[in-house]
Amino acid sequence: MRCKLRKIICAVLCCGVMAASCAAQAAGGKVPVLMYHDLTDDAAATNSMTITAERFRWDMEFLQQFGYTALLPADLIDIQSGAREMPDKPVMITFDDGYRSNYDYAYPTLQQTGMKAVISVVAYNMQPSSFASDDRHSLTWDEIYEMANSGIIEIGSHTYNLHNPQYGGNGAPDGVNGVMRLRGETQSAYNARVGADLTNALTMIRQYTGQQTVNYFSYPFGAYDAWMEQLLNQNGVRVSTLTNGAVADISNGLHRLPRYRIMMDNPVSSLLRQSERAAPALARVSVNGAEASLPAYNINGNNYVRVRDVAKLLAGTTSEFSVNWNSEAGRVELISFSAYTPRGNELAPLPAGSKQVQSVTEPTVADYQASMVAAFNIDGSTFYKLRSLGDLCGFRVDWDPSSQTVQVTA
Structure with a gap:
C-alpha cells in the first residue's frame, strides 16, 4: 500500500514538473536578458562597461514604446513554475557590481519608464551611509534598501568579494577567475572557500534589504563553475547568468542564462530592432x-x-x-x-x-x-x-x- 502511494505521489509530482516546463515552453520560454554595469553623464568616459545615462534612458524608452514587460528573477521563477504566464514581449534588465550610478541614474529612469531591473552587488564594496564618501563609486546599503523596497528593483549577488583583486581579477594567475575552482582544489575545499563567500553575501543582502530570499546570482567575468551551481541551489538561489550573448530560454532551466552586453555602439534599439x-x-x-x-x-x-x-x-x-x-x-x-x-x-x-x-x-x-x-x-x-x-x-x-x-x- 505504501509503495503504491509513493508511486501515485511521484506521478503527481512528475506531472506538475512537466506541466510547469510545458507552460514555459508554450509561452515560448525565451527572454532577452540585458547586461549593464555603470552609467555616466560624461560621454568621454564610456567604455565596454559604461554607457551614458542618456543612452540608458533611450534604451528604456525603446522598451516602453514597443510594449516590453520587464521581468525580475522572481518573475522567471513564477513563470517556469506555471504560477504566471510569460508576457508577449518579455525582457530582463540586469546590472552587475552595484555602482552608485545605478541609484543616481538608472533607478529614476526605471521609475519613469515603468521598467524593472535586478542589481547584483559585490557585497564587500557596498558602504554604510555613515561612512560613505562624496566621491564613492559604489552604492550605500541605504540606497540599496530603498530600491529593493520600491517594487521595481530586486537585489542579487555578484559574490561577497570574489572578483579576486588580490590576484589582478580577470585573467589572474593559476586560473583564479571569479568563482572558478583553484588548481588542484578539492570540492570540499571549494565549498568551504566559495561557500563562505556566498553565505556572507546572501546574509548581508537579506540583512540590509529585508528581502526574504535572494533569487539571483551573476557570475563574475561570466566564468562558470558547476560546483558553484550546486552551492547556489543549496542556498535557494535559483536564477544565474553568464555573459555570453544570446537569447535566454527558461524552458531549459534558470541557471547559466546568457546575457547581451549593452554598449554605446550596441544599444537596445539595435539589438531588439522591430x-x-x-x-x-x-x-x-x-x-x-x-x-x-x-x-x-x-x-x-x-x-x-x-x-x-x-x-x-x-x-x-x-x-x-x-x-x-x-x-x-x-x-x-x-x-x-x-x-x-x-x-x-x-x-x-x-x-x-x-x-x-x-x-x-x-x-x-x-x-x-x-x-x-x-x-x-x-x-x-x-x-x-x-x-x-x-x-x-x-x-x-x-x-x-x-x-x-x-x-x-x-
Whole structure:
C-alpha cells in the first residue's frame, strides 16, 4: 500500500514538473536578458562597461514604446513554475557590481519608464551611509534598501568579494577567475572557500534589504563553475547568468542564462530592432474641426503617418513645427512653434501592397531634447503614431470612436 502511494505521489509530482516546463515552453520560454554595469553623464568616459545615462534612458524608452514587460528573477521563477504566464514581449534588465550610478541614474529612469531591473552587488564594496564618501563609486546599503523596497528593483549577488583583486581579477594567475575552482582544489575545499563567500553575501543582502530570499546570482567575468551551481541551489538561489550573448530560454532551466552586453555602439534599439509587416491605409483626421486624410501604414493595429505629412497639415496653426533630417546622426529633428517648409511631396499616396519594415534605431529630437519614440523608416520617410508626434510637439490628439476619426487640436 505504501509503495503504491509513493508511486501515485511521484506521478503527481512528475506531472506538475512537466506541466510547469510545458507552460514555459508554450509561452515560448525565451527572454532577452540585458547586461549593464555603470552609467555616466560624461560621454568621454564610456567604455565596454559604461554607457551614458542618456543612452540608458533611450534604451528604456525603446522598451516602453514597443510594449516590453520587464521581468525580475522572481518573475522567471513564477513563470517556469506555471504560477504566471510569460508576457508577449518579455525582457530582463540586469546590472552587475552595484555602482552608485545605478541609484543616481538608472533607478529614476526605471521609475519613469515603468521598467524593472535586478542589481547584483559585490557585497564587500557596498558602504554604510555613515561612512560613505562624496566621491564613492559604489552604492550605500541605504540606497540599496530603498530600491529593493520600491517594487521595481530586486537585489542579487555578484559574490561577497570574489572578483579576486588580490590576484589582478580577470585573467589572474593559476586560473583564479571569479568563482572558478583553484588548481588542484578539492570540492570540499571549494565549498568551504566559495561557500563562505556566498553565505556572507546572501546574509548581508537579506540583512540590509529585508528581502526574504535572494533569487539571483551573476557570475563574475561570466566564468562558470558547476560546483558553484550546486552551492547556489543549496542556498535557494535559483536564477544565474553568464555573459555570453544570446537569447535566454527558461524552458531549459534558470541557471547559466546568457546575457547581451549593452554598449554605446550596441544599444537596445539595435539589438531588439522591430521587424513588422506594414499595410498601406488612410487615417481619418480632423484638425481643429477640418477633416482630412493622411496616408498611413497600419502596423500591429496602429496607424503610423509620415512626419512631414503631419507638419504640412498643421502648417499655419498654433502647433506648427519644422522638420529636419540630421543625416550625420541619422535622426529626425523637430522644432515646435516653427514654420514648416514644404518639400512638395507631402501627402503623396503610398504604394499598394504590404511590406516588411524595421524600427528606427536612433532617437527623435524635439526642441533639442532627444527621446526614443516608436517609429519606422519606410522608403526614406519616418513614420510615427500621430499621438507620439502630439506628445513631442505639444498638440492634442484624441480618438472619436463614433466617427472613427483622430481629432487633433492645434
